Amino acid sequence: MIETRTFEISTQGFSDIIDITGHVEREISASGISDGIATVFVPGSTAGITTLEFESGAVSDLRQSIERQAPQDIHYEHDARWGDGNGFSHVRAALMGGSFTVPFNDRRMLLGTWQQIVLCDFDNRPRSRKILVQILGQ
Amino acid sequence: MIETRTFEISTQGFSDIIDITGHVEREISASGISDGIATVFVPGSTAGITTLEFESGAVSDLRQSIERQAPQDIHYEHDARWGDGNGFSHVRAALMGGSFTVPFNDRRMLLGTWQQIVLCDFDNRPRSRKILVQILGQ
Amino acid sequence: MIETRTFEISTQGFSDIIDITGHVEREISASGISDGIATVFVPGSTAGITTLEFESGAVSDLRQSIERQAPQDIHYEHDARWGDGNGFSHVRAALMGGSFTVPFNDRRMLLGTWQQIVLCDFDNRPRSRKILVQILGQ
Numbered sequence: 001m002i003e004t005r006t007f008e009i010s011t012q013g014f015s016d017i018i019d020i021t022g023h024v025e026r027e028i029s030a031s032g033i034s035d036g037i038a039t040v041f042v043p044g045s046t047a048g049i050t051t052l053e054f055e056s057g058a059v060s061d062l063r064q065s066i067e068r069q070a071p072q073d074i075h076y077e078h079d080a081r082w083g084d085g086n087g088f089s090h091v092r093a094a095l096m097g098g099s100f101t102v103p104f105n106d107r108r109m110l111l112g113t114w115q116q117i118v119l120c121d122f123d124n125r126p127r128s129r130k131i132l133v134q135i136l137g138q
Numbered sequence: 139m140i141e142t143r144t145f146e147i148s149t150q151g152f153s154d155i156i157d158i159t160g161h162v163e164r165e166i167s168a169s170g171i172s173d174g175i176a177t178v179f180v181p182g183s184t185a186g187i188t189t190l191e192f193e194s195g196a197v198s199d200l201r202q203s204i205e206r207q208a209p210q211d212i213h214y215e216h217d218a219r220w221g222d223g224n225g226f227s228h229v230r231a232a233l234m235g236g237s238f239t240v241p242f243n244d245r246r247m248l249l250g251t252w253q254q255i256v257l258c259d260f261d262n263r264p265r266s267r268k269i270l271v272q273i274l275g276q
Numbered sequence: 277m278i279e280t281r282t283f284e285i286s287t288q289g290f291s292d293i294i295d296i297t298g299h300v301e302r303e304i305s306a307s308g309i310s311d312g313i314a315t316v317f318v319p320g321s322t323a324g325i326t327t328l329e330f331e332s333g334a335v336s337d338l339r340q341s342i343e344r345q346a347p348q349d350i351h352y353e354h355d356a357r358w359g360d361g362n363g364f365s366h367v368r369a370a371l372m373g374g375s376f377t378v379p380f381n382d383r384r385m386l387l388g389t390w391q392q393i394v395l396c397d398f399d400n401r402p403r404s405r406k407i408l409v410q411i412l413g414q
Contacts, residue, residue: 044388045329057216078333103272112182134379195354241410250320
């Protein structure tokens with residue numbers, strides 16, 4: 001069995017990190033599938049998905065780490081060619097990846113107690129993101 | 139068809155990198171599924187899973203690269219707030235990701251000859267980790 | 277239902293970044309599966325798979341970012357032990373990861389408009405890479 005479900009998230013961009021665990025949980029619950037995997041996927045090339053203990057300290061630490069990994073204030077060829085100023089966003093998204101697969105049993109994801117699924121929006125402006133949850137199982 | 143299997147691994151923390159390929163292989167073999175995908179998943183927010191040629195040189199190189207990516211000796215807001223001293227662990231785990239999906243046919247994973255699945259425990263103390271293998275296929 | 281499909285890609289190595297979206301699309305179309313997930317997997321420990329807006333600026337930016345993350349000209353223990361000079365390749369591949377799972381409906385992947393799936397070959401010589409597409413769904 002397979003079900004495709006979606007939800008929308010508004011972001012501020014600039015490495016906005018948003019807890020989407022509850023949304024994913026609801027989509028799995030609402031599906032007719034009790035055991036399987038859910039692939040959480042953000043279409044687009046300026047956002048990523050990972051997991052984090054979602055508390056303000058770790059959120060701030062991850063943002064600073066990403067800033068060191070692909071700084072906003074260095075030269076990007078993408079910007080020189082296209083002038084949209086989000087070369088850093090593209091690099092950050094490619095390094096993190098926008099697909100995350102999580103197992104679930106009895107409609108409950110098998111995450112750790114202090115582990116949340118987070119959307120990281122790396123674009124240089126507020127965005128509305130459509131998140132896909134592709135659910136496979138029985 | 140779907141099967142959820144688990145195994146336990148003891149680690150030393152501090153970027154302990156452990157070859158878990160044999161464990162995953164055994165869980166796939168022991169399942170009734172011959173062709174499909176296995177999602178190898180470590181619950182928690184201070185560990186990651188990836189692949190590596192598991193020899194001491196590459197293990198050491200990966201550990202040093204992770205140390206440069208999120209150094210242990212810089213300031214982390216997580217530590218300032220919670221005092222548990224593992225802010226670097228959280229950042230490293232979020233950057234690597236704790237979910238890895240591998241295809242298999244005839245109960246054999248389709249890995250390269252010198253490619254192993256590794257658990258990276260980034261926490262700042264020894265841990266016992268429960269690893270999930272969610273197996274889907276036929 | 278499950279189908280295993282493969283295709284081959286020639287690369288130049290040294291962080292050669294190649295758009296493989298069309299290949300993956302053809303393999304999904306050629307399968308008998310209309311809705312599901314495809315796990316795109318590169319066997320081996322010196323290559324990775326991610327997504328990117330595939331234009332020369334962003335490609336160049338990602339390559340430079342990877343060069344900063346795991347520079348080619350620093351010491352690697354892997355090289356000291358094995359003398360094959362591709363220690364940087366192993367580290368880059370472990371950090372990026374070689375497995376990417378993408379959802380599809382009606383045989384079309386649910387990628388963003390300017391989002392391509394890319395193979396990144398980090399080895400230090402030209403390679404011929406066999407890419408696996410493990411397709412699950414109905």
